[in-house]
Amino acid sequence: MADNENIVLRCEDSLEGIFTGIYEAYALRMPHECIHLQTAEEENMRLFTVYRTVKPDSIKTEKVIRTLRTRFGEKDYMALCLAAAASSMEKAEAIYKTVVWGLSGRCRGSILEHLTNDDVRRTLELSRSAGNELHRMKQFLRFAELEGGVLYAVIAPKDNVLPMLTVHFADRLPMENFAICDENRKLYAIHPAGKDWFLMSGQHMPPRAEKGELTLTAEEEHYQELFRHFCHTISIEDRKNLKLQQNMLPLRFRNYMVEFVEK
Amino acid sequence: MEYLTTGEMTVMEKLGILSDAAKYDVACTSSGVDRKGNGRDMGNCVAAGICHSFSADGRCISLLKILLTNECIYDCKYCLNRKSNDIPRATFTPEEVCELTMQFYRRNYIEGLFLSSGILHNPNYTMEQMYKTLWILRNRCRFNGYVHVKAIPGADPRLIQLTGYLADRMSVNLELPTAEGLKNLAPNKHRKTILAPMRQIQNGITENKNELALYRSAPHFVGGGQSTQMIIGATPESDYQIMNVAESLYQKFSLKRVFYSAFVRVNEDKALPALPGGPPLLREHRLYQADWLLRFYGFKAEELLSEKRPFFNVMLDPKEDWAVRHLEQFPVEINRAPYEMILRVPGIGVKSAMRIVNARRTASLDFTSLKKIGVVLKRALYFITCNGKMMYRTKLEEDYIVRNLTADAGDRQQFAADGMTYRQLSLFDDTAFGVLPTTADNGKVASGQL
Numbered sequence: 001m002a003d004n005e006n007i008v009l010r011c012e013d014s015l016e017g018i019f020t021g022i023y024e025a026y027a028l029r030m031p032h033e034c035i036h037l038q039t040a041e042e043e044n045m046r047l048f049t050v051y052r053t054v055k056p057d058s059i060k061t062e063k064v065i066r067t068l069r070t071r072f073g074e075k076d077y078m079a080l081c082l083a084a085a086a087s088s089m090e091k092a093e094a095i096y097k098t099v100v101w102g103l104s105g106r107c108r109g110s111i112l113e114h115l116t117n118d119d120v121r122r123t124l125e126l127s128r129s130a131g132n133e134l135h136r137m138k139q140f141l142r143f144a145e146l147e148g149g150v151l152y153a154v155i156a157p158k159d160n161v162l163p164m165l166t167v168h169f170a171d172r173l174p175m176e177n178f179a180i181c182d183e184n185r186k187l188y189a190i191h192p193a194g195k196d197w198f199l200m201s202g203q204h205m206p207p208r209a210e211k212g213e214l215t216l217t218a219e220e221e222h223y224q225e226l227f228r229h230f231c232h233t234i235s236i237e238d239r240k241n242l243k244l245q246q247n248m249l250p251l252r253f254r255n256y257m258v259e260f261v262e263k
Numbered sequence: 264m265e266y267l268t269t270g271e272m273t274v275m276e277k278l279g280i281l282s283d284a285a286k287y288d289v290a291c292t293s294s295g296v297d298r299k300g301n302g303r304d305m306g307n308c309v310a311a312g313i314c315h316s317f318s319a320d321g322r323c324i325s326l327l328k329i330l331l332t333n334e335c336i337y338d339c340k341y342c343l344n345r346k347s348n349d350i351p352r353a354t355f356t357p358e359e360v361c362e363l364t365m366q367f368y369r370r371n372y373i374e375g376l377f378l379s380s381g382i383l384h385n386p387n388y389t390m391e392q393m394y395k396t397l398w399i400l401r402n403r404c405r406f407n408g409y410v411h412v413k414a415i416p417g418a419d420p421r422l423i424q425l426t427g428y429l430a431d432r433m434s435v436n437l438e439l440p441t442a443e444g445l446k447n448l449a450p451n452k453h454r455k456t457i458l459a460p461m462r463q464i465q466n467g468i469t470e471n472k473n474e475l476a477l478y479r480s481a482p483h484f485v486g487g488g489q490s491t492q493m494i495i496g497a498t499p500e501s502d503y504q505i506m507n508v509a510e511s512l513y514q515k516f517s518l519k520r521v522f523y524s525a526f527v528r529v530n531e532d533k534a535l536p537a538l539p540g541g542p543p544l545l546r547e548h549r550l551y552q553a554d555w556l557l558r559f560y561g562f563k564a565e566e567l568l569s570e571k572r573p574f575f576n577v578m579l580d581p582k583e584d585w586a587v588r589h590l591e592q593f594p595v596e597i598n599r600a601p602y603e604m605i606l607r608v609p610g611i612g613v614k615s616a617m618r619i620v621n622a623r624r625t626a627s628l629d630f631t632s633l634k635k636i637g638v639v640l641k642r643a644l645y646f647i648t649c650n651g652k653m654m655y656r657t658k659l660e661e662d663y664i665v666r667n668l669t670a671d672a673g674d675r676q677q678f679a680a681d682g683m684t685y686r687q688l689s690l691f692d693d694t695a696f697g698v699l700p701t702t703a704d705n706g707k708v709a710s711g712q713l
Contacts, residue, residue: 113621116632139313143370151369171300172307172408173369219366226278226363227372233283234328235318238527238542244321248314258372259316 006034006049011092013039014160015084016056018092022099023060024052032100037092072102076112082134083127085160094122134161138168140253143178144209145220151178152214154206154256162187163199170197181206210261224258231259272353278363280353284333284344285379287529288436288492289522293325293374293409295487296431306368306375306407308431313374326377326411327367331355331392335381339438339449341497343529344381354383357396361404368408375409375431376400382415390418390426397429409487414464416456423460424484427467432487432519435461440508444498447534458516464489465516488519495550496526496543497535501573506553506564513557523550549575556581559613560606578669583609586646587661587668593646594653597633598623609668610643630654642668 007028011021021037028035045051068077083095097119102111114120136157143151151173155162162182166189169178173191180189183206191197207213254260272280294312314323330344332354338346360378367373378396383389393412400406411432414423427433435457439445442454464485471484491512495505509521525542528535553575556562560582567581568574576584586593586609595604597619606616615637622628622636629649634640644654645664657663 108625109621113618114625115618115622115636116626116628121635135311135313138309139315141371145370153371169371173305174300174302175305176369223366223370226275227367227370229275229279230282230327231316231318231324233279234286234324235320235322236286236527237320239320239322239525239544241321242319245317245319248321248323249317257316258370 006036006046008036008038008046008049008051009054010038010051011054012056014056015081016058016061017054018084018095019061019064020057021054021092022096023064024054025096032097037096038089039092040089068099072111076110079112079124079127082130082164083123085164086126086130087159088126090122091126094119094126098123130159130161133157133159134164136253137161137165140249140257141165141180142256142258144224144258145217146209147215147217149177151176152209153178154181154183154208156183156252156256160185162189165189166191166197228259274359274363277353277355277359278329280351281330281333281355282328284381285328285330285377287343287524287527288328288377288379289524290411290434290490290492290520291323291325291328291377292520295519296409298407301407304405304407305365308409315371315373325374326409327364327373327375328377329355329360331360331378331380331389331396332383333381334383336384337382337449337451339452340530340532340534341448341494341526345530348530357392357399360396361400361406364400365404365406368406375411377411379413380415386415386417387419387422390415390422394422394426394429397426401429414460416452416460418460420460420463423463424467427464427485428482430485432490433464433485434490434492435464437491437493437512439498440493440500440505441498444500448497461489461491461516468517489516490518490520490522492522492524494526495523495547496538502546502550502575503564503568503570503573505550506557506568509554510557510564521554523547523554545577546575549581553581561603579665580609582607583642583668587664590659590661593659594648595646596651597628597647597649608643608646610639610641
């Protein structure tokens with residue numbers, strides 16, 4: 001039976017988890033077709049399959065990152081990281097098989113150009129969808145000034161884009177104290193003015209200013225009102241096209257945006 | 264409508280008046296500049312641009328688009344802010360604009376400032392005020408985000424030069440496609456005074472590029488390039504004329520973008536056309552499609568239109584239209600044709616064309632992989648072969664292809680003037696069919712009234 005035996009490595013749903021999984025898969029020294037990676041619990045257990053759980057390990061992750069960077073280049077490495085942030089269940093398997101394909105020596109140039117390979121295409125799709133989600137968060141995130149001058153934002157992204165999002169805002173607002181909360185993962189990014197930012201995970205849902213759980217400054221209310229007024233007057237009545245507006249700005253984002261929250 | 268109130272206006276009132284007055288300006292993009300934050304000042308720029316919201320007309324809100332003032336000494340017939348209109352007038356102080364920009368930017372409402380203005384007193388005074396605003400914004404507020412500013416035609420070249428060093432993008436409005444149209448509708452403006460600053464900015468950008476090549480820390484002059492806009496449908500120009508104007512602007516003035524703005528009738532004036540069907544949005548849409556063909560697909564204006572066919576097809580987009588009239592160049596073999604030819608196939612965009620060229624180096628492509636790559640086969644299948652085979656048995660005939668391309672007119676319907684759609688007649692077409700009879704109806708049936 002040993003020949004046909006499949007091994008499934010269960011890893012944590014994070015970049016570190018997936019990369020450690022890839023390291024362990026190589027360490028098994030078995031044909032790659034027999035090894036599978038998954039981040040979530042299997043609903044239907046497979047026959048003739050051994051399930052093993054992989055604990056995230058920072059040293060192994062470092063090693064994998066170094067290999068990916070030198071062999072694939074910065075651009076492809078970033079694409080793999082974005083794919084690892086996607087919310088899809090099959091991401092670990094797709095990334096693992098893409099890496100195997102890339103390191104197999106059969107592949108020249110950028111791995112992500114080999115679109116006829118299904119795993120590569122799947123990885124690219126995942127990375128694109130996570131990239132789009134990241135861009136939408138850059139667009140639609142709204143900070144509100146809390147009493148004390150801290151800027152505070154709550155987001156609910158489909159994919160785990162908070163770390164990359166915080167990189168963007170830390171570059172943009174280096175001298176601000178700000179916090180961004182991911183409601184879906186109960187994850188917080190905190191940026192003290194002029195210092196490095198860090199991530200924290202919490203137990204509770206982040207408080208919302210709209211529900212009166214936080215107090216805003218008087219100035220904040222004023223600027224929110226100004227922006228609402230601006231959004232209203234800037235639109236041209238003769239060209240009204242709510243469907244186009246909804247295509248560009250889907251409803252799921254609007255709960256968190258000042259110009260759409262009714263006062 | 265409100266009338267001028269005595270005393271100082273609040274910022275809210277001013278913002279209302281001056282954003283309302285600025286809304287017919289179309290260029291609200293924040294693209295073209297990639298600038299990292301400097302670790303101290305607020306702001307950075309992303310090359311792709313970021314839209315922060317979308318207004319009810321579906322247009323993006325990327326920049327704080329406002330006029331410095333809507334007072335104007337000119338009397339352009341198409342403009343809401345013309346001298347002879349009796350509307351509330353307001354003027355921002357430079358400090359108010361800076362404060363609004365900084366506070367909005369901090370909250371991630373906007374990507375930067377778009378500053379335009381009516382002409383207050385004279386062009387020089389107006390340009391001075393705009394320069395002052397930008398100077399305060401850059402030097403006192405230390406704003407490092409995106410700034411788009413209008414150059415006022417007729418202002419001192421020195422002022423335009425100085426402003427250019429503070430802005431990421433500058434634009435001069437061409438207003439109308441031809442000099443004749445401009446003479447009829449904007450008696451105070453002249454083609455020459457519009458083109459002069461445009462040329463000046465173009466030369467400034469070229470010189471600055473040479474400077475930057477030599478001295479890395481030289482100040483940037485209009486790093487995001489120059490754009491312009493023209494109003495479509497206020498004057499009787501044909502699409503062919505407009506495309507030619509746009510093409511020469513791209514070639515001779517090296518503009519980054521030309522924007523087209525469907526004419527909205529805001530003033531009652533006998534010189535302006537009546538628009539019973541609303542603004543010419545479909546025409547604007549076709550012009551933008553053709554504009555993309557010029558900039559990214561290697562088309563030329565005279566390939567798309569000619570003296571004899573001066574307007575775009577309403578049913579087909581410009582690329583489909585070109586393809587069905589040049590069937591001798593099709594079908595294109597996906598696995599062998601050059602990139603330039605693949606780019607000309609309807610249903611294949613710049614991205615999918617790049618992916619095809621990259622992917623076919625390692626494997627032969629078939630229709631399944633094309634679909635996965637992102638090609639719109641619904642449109643492309645009439646024009647391509649994979650390894651010598653077409654997807655289905657199709658005829659390479661103009662009539663046949665046009666019929667099939669227009670059969671599914673889903674995306675074309677949104678522009679239909681009356682919103683009417685067609686469907687097959689059915690026996691159960693009575694719309695009241697699903698309504699259940701009420702108790703009163705039952706009574707009527709029982710008593711034989713119905």
